Amino acid sequence: MRRRLWHFHGGLHLEGHKDLSMHEPVAAAPLPARIVLPLAQHIGAPAEPEVKVGEKVRKGQRIARATEYVSAPIHASTSGTVVAIEEQPVPHPSGLSAPCIVIEADGQDEWIERQPVADYENLDPSALRNVIREAGIVGLGGAGFPSFIKLNPGPDKVVDLLILNGAECEPYITCDAMLMQEHPRRIIDGLLIMRHALRAKRCIIAIEDNKKVAHTVLVNALQEHEAEFIEIVQVPTVYPTGGEKQLIKVLTGKEVPSNGLPIDIGMVCHNVATAAAVHDAIAEGTPLIERIVTVTGEALDRPRNLTVRIGTPFSLLLEAGQWRETDTDEVLMGGPMMGFAVPDLDVPVVKTTNCLLARPRSQPHRQPAMPCIRCGQCARVCPAQLLPQQLYWYAHARNFDRIQDYHLFDCIECGCCAYVCPSHIPLVQYYRFAKTEIWAQERQKQKADRARQRHEWHLERLERRKREEEERRRRKKELLKKSKAAGGDAAKKAEIEAALARVKAKKASRQAARANTENLTDAQKQAIAAVEARRQRLQKGGDSGDSQ
Amino acid sequence: MSLPEQTLHSSPHLPPTNSVRRMMILVILALIPGLLAQVHFFGWGVVVNLVLAVATALGAEALMLRLRRRPVLPFLGDGSALLTGLLLGLALPTLSPWWLIVTGAAFALIVAKHLYGGLGYNPFNPAMVGYAMLLVAFPREMTAWQPIGGDSLGFLDQWRYTLTGSLPAGLDYDTLTAATPLDTLRTALGMDLTLNEIFAKYEHLVSPFGGRGWEWVNLWYAVGGVALVALRVISWRIPAAVILTLFLVATLFALPDPDLRPSPWFHLFTGATMLGAFFIATDPVTAATTPRGQLIYGAGIALLIYVIRTWGGYPDAVAFSVLLMNLATPTIDYYTTPRVFGEERR
Numbered sequence: 001m002r003r004r005l006w007h008f009h010g011g012l013h014l015e016g017h018k019d020l021s022m023h024e025p026v027a028a029a030p031l032p033a034r035i036v037l038p039l040a041q042h043i044g045a046p047a048e049p050e051v052k053v054g055e056k057v058r059k060g061q062r063i064a065r066a067t068e069y070v071s072a073p074i075h076a077s078t079s080g081t082v083v084a085i086e087e088q089p090v091p092h093p094s095g096l097s098a099p100c101i102v103i104e105a106d107g108q109d110e111w112i113e114r115q116p117v118a119d120y121e122n123l124d125p126s127a128l129r130n131v132i133r134e135a136g137i138v139g140l141g142g143a144g145f146p147s148f149i150k151l152n153p154g155p156d157k158v159v160d161l162l163i164l165n166g167a168e169c170e171p172y173i174t175c176d177a178m179l180m181q182e183h184p185r186r187i188i189d190g191l192l193i194m195r196h197a198l199r200a201k202r203c204i205i206a207i208e209d210n211k212k213v214a215h216t217v218l219v220n221a222l223q224e225h226e227a228e229f230i231e232i233v234q235v236p237t238v239y240p241t242g243g244e245k246q247l248i249k250v251l252t253g254k255e256v257p258s259n260g261l262p263i264d265i266g267m268v269c270h271n272v273a274t275a276a277a278v279h280d281a282i283a284e285g286t287p288l289i290e291r292i293v294t295v296t297g298e299a300l301d302r303p304r305n306l307t308v309r310i311g312t313p314f315s316l317l318l319e320a321g322q323w324r325e326t327d328t329d330e331v332l333m334g335g336p337m338m339g340f341a342v343p344d345l346d347v348p349v350v351k352t353t354n355c356l357l358a359r360p361r362s363q364p365h366r367q368p369a370m371p372c373i374r375c376g377q378c379a380r381v382c383p384a385q386l387l388p389q390q391l392y393w394y395a396h397a398r399n400f401d402r403i404q405d406y407h408l409f410d411c412i413e414c415g416c417c418a419y420v421c422p423s424h425i426p427l428v429q430y431y432r433f434a435k436t437e438i439w440a441q442e443r444q445k446q447k448a449d450r451a452r453q454r455h456e457w458h459l460e461r462l463e464r465r466k467r468e469e470e471e472r473r474r475r476k477k478e479l480l481k482k483s484k485a486a487g488g489d490a491a492k493k494a495e496i497e498a499a500l501a502r503v504k505a506k507k508a509s510r511q512a513a514r515a516n517t518e519n520l521t522d523a524q525k526q527a528i529a530a531v532e533a534r535r536q537r538l539q540k541g542g543d544s545g546d547s548q
Numbered sequence: 549m550s551l552p553e554q555t556l557h558s559s560p561h562l563p564p565t566n567s568v569r570r571m572m573i574l575v576i577l578a579l580i581p582g583l584l585a586q587v588h589f590f591g592w593g594v595v596v597n598l599v600l601a602v603a604t605a606l607g608a609e610a611l612m613l614r615l616r617r618r619p620v621l622p623f624l625g626d627g628s629a630l631l632t633g634l635l636l637g638l639a640l641p642t643l644s645p646w647w648l649i650v651t652g653a654a655f656a657l658i659v660a661k662h663l664y665g666g667l668g669y670n671p672f673n674p675a676m677v678g679y680a681m682l683l684v685a686f687p688r689e690m691t692a693w694q695p696i697g698g699d700s701l702g703f704l705d706q707w708r709y710t711l712t713g714s715l716p717a718g719l720d721y722d723t724l725t726a727a728t729p730l731d732t733l734r735t736a737l738g739m740d741l742t743l744n745e746i747f748a749k750y751e752h753l754v755s756p757f758g759g760r761g762w763e764w765v766n767l768w769y770a771v772g773g774v775a776l777v778a779l780r781v782i783s784w785r786i787p788a789a790v791i792l793t794l795f796l797v798a799t800l801f802a803l804p805d806p807d808l809r810p811s812p813w814f815h816l817f818t819g820a821t822m823l824g825a826f827f828i829a830t831d832p833v834t835a836a837t838t839p840r841g842q843l844i845y846g847a848g849i850a851l852l853i854y855v856i857r858t859w860g861g862y863p864d865a866v867a868f869s870v871l872l873m874n875l876a877t878p879t880i881d882y883y884t885t886p887r888v889f890g891e892e893r894r
Contacts (some may be wrong), residue, residue, distance in 0.1 A: 009889065014562070093558075171562070245889065258890035336561040357561075364563045370626065371668030373568060375832035376783065385889045389837065390881075407888045415560035422566045423668075429558045 003233055006253040008246045010381040011238040012416050014337075016210055017172045021296035021303040026178050028307045029293075029320055034083075035103040035311035036348040037063070037074050038090045042138040043145045044070030049101055055082045060112045060287055063101055066133070072146045072351075073136045076103055077289035077309035079110040091314075091333045091350060095343040103311070114285030125151075125197045128282070132197070135281035136288045136351075141165060141176075141242070141271030142334065144352040147278065150270065151197040153263055160266040162200035163251065164191055164275055166207040166214065167235060167242035170335030173355040175292040176272050178305045180207065180214035183276055184221035190275030191230065193282050198268055202229050205272070206247055209234040239337065240414040244269045246383050258410050273354075293349060295321040297358035299328040311348045314356055318345065323358050332357040337415040370423040378417035378427065384410045388417035388427055395430040400438050408434055568667075571781050572627030578776045579634060579827060582769030586638060589696045589761035592706035593642025597649055598634060600710070604653035605633030612662035628667055632656055635675035635828060639820060639867070640682070643692035643725055646711050652678040672874045673834045676867040683862065695726035695753055696761035729759025730819050730857060730864055733810065742807040756810070758817030766822040773826025782830040785839060789846025790825035790853075791816060797854045815854065824849070824866035834874045841877075841884035848873045 040046035047064035057063055057076040064074040080103045088100040117123060117131055133148035153159050164187065168176040180187060187205070195203055207215050218232050235241055235250050245256045248267055256262050262269050273291065280286040289310055296303035301322040308317060314331065332339040334355055378388035386407055394403035411431050418427040483492075520528070587594045609629035613620045636653055656678030664670040683690050694700065701709060701724075705716050715721065727735065732753050736746040747756060757763050777784045798812035815821060820828070829835060829849050836845035849869045856865030 249889075255890045258888050260890065330557065330561075332561055336559070338559055339561065340559060341557060341561075359561060365557055366564050367567070368622070370568055370622070371666065373628075373668045373832050374835075374837050375571065376837040377566065377780075379837065379886075380780075380783075383889070385886055387838065387885065390885075406885070407891075410888055410890065419560045419562060419564070420566055421564075422568045422571050424564055424567070426558045428560070 003231070004253075005233075005235060006250055008238075008241075008249045008383050009385045010383045010416060011240065011246070012381055012419060013237070014171050014239045016237070017296075018174050018177065018210065020172065020298075021174045021294050021305055022178065024302075024304040026182055026292055026305045026307055029309070029312060029317055031078060031105060031107070031109060031309065032312045032316050033105055034313075035077055035080070035105060035309065036088050036313070037077070037101045037103070037311045038088070038348065038350055039064055039074060039099045039101070041074065041144060041310070041350040041352065042072040043143060044068065044072065046099065047071060047074045049085050051082050051085075051101065053082055053085060056080070057082060057103060058110050058112045060114060060289060062134070062136075062287070063103075066146075070146060070149065072138050073134060073287075074101065075136055075287040075289050077311050078103065078105045079108050080105040089344045089347050091342055091347045091353065093340040093342075100348075116285040117282045120193055120282050121196060125199065128193070128197045132278055132281055135277070135286070137274065137277045137281060138288070138351050139271055140273035140277060140291060140351065140354070142338070142352055142354055144350075147270065147274055150268055151194060153198055153268065157263055158266055159198045159200040159263070159268055160202065161252065161268075162191070162195055162198055162203045163247060163267060163269040164203070164205040164272050165242060165244070165247055165269055166205055166211070166218075166272040167247055168211070169208060169237070169239045169242035170337050170355075171239075172296050172357050173294050173335045174296070175294045175305055175354050177211045177214050178294075179273055179276060179292055180211070181217050184218045185224075186276040186279045187218070187272050188221055188225060188227075188230070189283065190277070190279035192225075192227070193278050194270060194275060195229075200268065203227075203231070204251055205230065205232045206235050206251060207232065208237045208241060210237040239416065240383055240412070243383060243412050243414060245412070258407060288351060291349075291351065291353070293317060293353055294355040294357075296355065297323075297328075297331075297360070298363065299324055299358035299360040308349050308353075310351060313346045313348055314342065315345045317349070317356055318358060321356075321358070324360075327360050327362075329359045329361040329363065332359065337419070338413060366424045366426070369425045372421075372423055372425060375422060377420045377422065381416040381420050383414060383416065384412055386411060391434070392425060392427050392430050395434040398437070400434060400441065403434050404438070408438070411435075568626045568628065572631050574779060574781045575776060575827065576627065576631055576634060578772035578781075579638075579769075581772050582765055582823065583634075583638065585765045585768040589765060590642050590694055591700040592703045593644075593694065593701070593710070594638070595703075596706050596710045597640045597642065597644060598637035600646055600649040601637030601640070601653045602630060602633035604650045605629045605636070605657050608654045608657035609662075612658055612666070616662065616666065618666070623667065626667065629657060629661075632661070632675045632678075635823075636678050638823065639675065639679050641690060641692040642694050643709065643721070644689060645713055648682060648686055648689050649710075652682045655681050668833055670833060671877070673828060673831050673870055676828060676870050676874075679867045680871060683867070691727065691731065692721075692725050693728050694724055726753060728819070728864070729754045729762060734857075737808060743810060744807070754814075754818075757813050759819065762819065763817040766817040769822035769826060773822065776826065776830075782826070782832075783839075783842055785842035786830050786835060786846040787825040789843045790821075790829055790850045793847040793850035794821065794853060797851060801854075801858070809858075815857070819857075819864040820866040821853070824853070824870065828866060828870055829873075834870075834877065836873075836877050836880045836884070838881050838884040838886055840886070841880040844880050844884065845873050845877065848876065 045068040048067045049064045051057060051063045058079045059076060061076045062073050063076050066073045082101060083104045084102040087097040088102065090096060090098045120128055129148040129151050132151060137147045138144045139147055166176055166180055191203055205218060215232065215234055222230060222232060233251060240246055241250060244262060247269065248262055249255055254265050257264055277288050290307055292305050293308045294305050295317045301324065303321055306317060306320060330341040331345055333342050333353055334340065336357060339357060372389055372392060374389055382388055390406050391403055391408055394406065408431060413428050413431060415428050421427060606624065606629050610620055610624055613623050633653055636656055640649055656674040660672055660674040660677035661670045709715055732750050733746060747754060753760055758766065773787055776782045794815050795812040798815045802809040802811050829846060836842050852869035852872055853865040856862060856868055862868065
């Protein structure tokens with residue numbers, strides 16, 4: 001029976017260029033001498049280092065822990081010595097540096113003792129999620145959201161459908177296709193584990209119909225299982241079918257609400273590579289320390305897929321792909337539609353690095369931008385059904401209120417609009433700019449709110465202190481009254497005398513301190529001595545007078 | 549390690565497949581069948597109009613770009629000024645004096661386009677602003693159309709007439725010109741003739757299927773326009789809305805009153821209907837852009853065309869209809885914003 005499929009609005013038919021990197025089976029990339037592990041490779045709070053410089057670590061050892069709920073730990077991807085915990089360049093469009101743990105590999109590649117979960121079906125979903133969390137698994141499709149959170153539907157939500165996303169719709173990228181071809185069982189086992197964690201009713205593995213081999217292999221692998229609740233579905237090759245919301249629409253005809261999540265309509269979507277990683281974590285006790293990376297592009301002589309340790313420098317992979325350095329125009333992390341050019345090629349592979357794309361100099365670039373002629377081609381291809389030209393208009397004018405009325409935050413930055421724009425306007429850049437500005441403004445506002453709150457608390461504290469002071473005074477008065485009423489005159493007298501004695505002692509000591517009499521002439525000294533004597537006399541007289 | 553002298557580009561990194569220039573060139577190519585038909589029926593005057601209008605448009609564009617300190621060559625090469633010149637040239641009568649053409653084209657480019665901010669910013673279709681200005685300022689010159697099958701001028705005679713106003717011996721202005729089919733119809737209807745009487749009396753000018761010659765010109769413009777729709781250079785919505793609405797309105801009035809109201813076919817294949825529907829109303833800069841908005845925009849143009857043709861006093865109605873709907877475009881777009889993915893269906 002053929003499953004009914006739906007369409008999403010817009011999208012593009014792009015040339016795949018996938019054959020380029022699919023001639024060879026996936027090979028292991030060379031082990032680098034130095035591994036650089038950024039503390040923030042995921043969405044959420046950066047991990048916190050648990051090792052010190054000079055410490056020996058083993059492969060798979062946790063070296064940084066998750067500090068908050070939305071966070072993921074980092075593991076050493078080979079054995080060696082921690083040589084630095086410092087800022088290092090990380091893969092980022094701006095060439096940004098960020099805190100990293102640097103490990104010098106000892107070449108032994110020695111594992112820690114791994115603890116597989118023998119019988120996950122008898123494990124409580126929350127315990128299972130914890131294992132997955134501790135393995136540092138994040139979404140490997142590109143976003144890098146901690147996976148255990150997406151395996152936690154919450155107490156009142158039912159998961160009807162768990163989707164494994166094997167669409168891999170972006171040109172040039174083939175790491176998921178190769179994974180499906182070579183490791184179908186890991187994916188299916190991972191899916192079963194995820195299903196257990198989510199208690200999902202049905203499962204779909206979705207594959208674009210340009211990946212026939214992967215489809216066949218998975219279908220055959222599935223036959224070994226008795227899992228009639230899993231369906232493998234071929235979806236039409238349209239960019240961006242691999243977008244979570246687009247894929248759900250194609251498979252079910254349902255739309256994830258604007259500003260909502262798939263779970264809101266009873267669905268969860270994970271990448272196929274994430275499923276394989278979940279399998280490794282449960283069945284082998286292996287944390288996420290390596291992934292498949294497509295190393296491709298026309299500037300390479302041997303484009304292919306490599307299993308790469310997280311933390312491996314890009315340059316090592318490019319060399320493994322036999323790149324023609326002088327012929328390379330730029331190197332992208334990710335695909336040509338959503339990836340970004342990397343300014344520094346020594347940056348490390350992170351958990352979300354799915355592809356390195358080396359573009360040759362011969363490929364033309366976009367021409368300079370011309371004015372928008374409102375042709376509407378962008379709206380025609382927008383898979384989120386937005387009005388890109390309107391968004392552009394308001395981003396350009398920095399009208400950040402209006403731009404949100406036009407649903408800026410539903411933009412998935414797929415790049416379809418910019419691709420078809422006849423005026424070659426870098427539209428997605430404008431949207432990213434607007435989003436960043438709005439986030440910054442919101443943070444500013446939060447800060448201001450917090451400051452105001454602090455000020456209010458401060459006032460309240462002052463008020464409370466005043467109240468307490470009054471209360472204290474009132475109580476003391478009462479106490480005094482009470483003791484007076486009790487008629488303790490003698491006690492009172494003793495108290496007063498003690499106080500006077502204290503004052504006298506203080507005065508004496510102050511005078512001693514004041515007598516700074518060096519560097520004085522003899523005449524002066526004599527005059528001072530006379531004054532002191534007089535004062536003493538007077539005081540004595542006064543004292544005796546008082547005490548009577 | 550980093551690549552030498554690297555300039556970073558933003559995504560998407562695939563080479564572009566589309567450009568303003570490509571779109572404009574496709575539009576111009578699609579104009580050619582109708583343009584050739586117009587030359588065939590109305591003579592060299594069309595060619596002279598086009599040459600003068602295009603030359604003036606390009607000159608004015610270059611001048612304004614220079615004055616506005618914009619790069620001249622990329623903008624001149626985008627084809628938009630060329631297209632404006634062509635559209636205006638096609639709309640002008642074949643016996644126009646040179647200054648009429650030059651004034652119209654210069655006004656279109658300088659005032660209607662550049663003074664409003666240039667490509668992408670002009671709220672009104674420049675060619676139509678030029679045309680409307682000429683119609684208001686020089687009504688007599690704007691009716692100097694030749695009938696088909698009448699005397700016509702040779703290529704050089706046409707040039708001489710346009711540039712100097714002198715006609716070859718034996719020809720005079722009044723025998724060369726004739727009212728346009730739409731004017732003929734309006735005048736005759738005003739004299740209480742029925743349509744059948746008009747079609748009999750002015751057989752050389754009008755037929756039940758449109759103005760003589762104009763029906764073919766319109767047909768060829770429609771052919772070019774359909775090609776543009778097929779190539780997805782223009783959206784189908786605007787031309788479809790114009791044609792369907794005009795057809796419906798004309799039918800609505802013609803059915804009870806077939807003696808006095810021309811058939812919908814007449815409206816579709818007379819004057820600038822098809823040129824307007826496929827090439828003028830679809831100017832992306834000035835048209836509505838939302839899907840529903842485009843339908844409303846096209847329907848509005850068609851209604852206005854019918855109203856102005858039937859009850860108005862101008863030779864054709866396309867220019868004014870388009871300009872009036874240009875005015876409504878921002879409002880239409882605002883109220884027809886489409887549903888966003890995942891939003892509740894309205």
